[in-house]
């Protein structure tokens with residue numbers, strides 16, 4: 001018996017668009033509710049959400065037997081952290097602020113067992129191997145890992161061809177908020193200059209045969225990104241869904257109108 005198949009990675013390889021949602025509440029209960037809400041993937045956010053290792057592990061568990069694939073974003077792409085997340089069963093990783101091919105190559109090695117990488121052998125203790133009940137896990141794990149690197153700065157944009165060319169990088173995800181901030185447009189990811197840069201990053205990513213990802217909380221912006229070529233996209237966050245639903249409920253009852261900031265304003 002082999003490592004679990006990575007349905008998200010397979011879908012990207014087959015060119016099937018994957019719709020996602022951001023999970024930053026840090027709630028396995030919320031993750032379980034979202035796991036059967038029709039999304040192809042759920043990003044468990046350890047960079048901006050209050051998600052520590054036990055919390056992330058519990059959310060991976062909540063998604064485990066659902067049609068929604070767990071994508072995990074650690075605060076940084078550190079090998080020791082990725083090792084723990086891998087053993088907890090994470091197979092798809094979103095790594096923030098990647099700005100060089102060297103950084104991308106180090107991430108690939110951190111996610112693979114020797115001789116192709118440096119991942120420590122300990123999955124027998126974790127969900128990854130179904131708690132040591134997957135005889136062929138070690139031999140099959142590498143192929144089911146999906147690495148998505150975030151390009152979200154001018155430095156990352158400048159290195160996009162080198163980054164996208166790295167063997168083992170499966171996709172490039174643009175963080176529009178951080179990219180806008182680094183471009184001097186803090187809080188305005190919908191600015192024309194940011195959109196133009198996003199288009200160029202997507203174009204170069206596709207040229208290297210890699211998947212293109214992005215996120216927004218604005219459905220209008222989502223259409224723009226889809227037209228730019230996004231292969232996978234998050235169209236909201238659990239936090240935003242909760243806040244906007246509560247606000248909309250109150251405003252609707254009071255007859256108030258709701259306006260949206262350009263680009264979602266994230």
Ligand SMILES: O=C(O)C(=O)C[C@H](O)[C@@H](O)CO
Nearest residue numbers: 048152175176177178179266
């Ligand atoms: O820079 C970005 O935009 C992202 O990386 C996504 C955000 O971190 C996400 O938390 C929404 O704000």
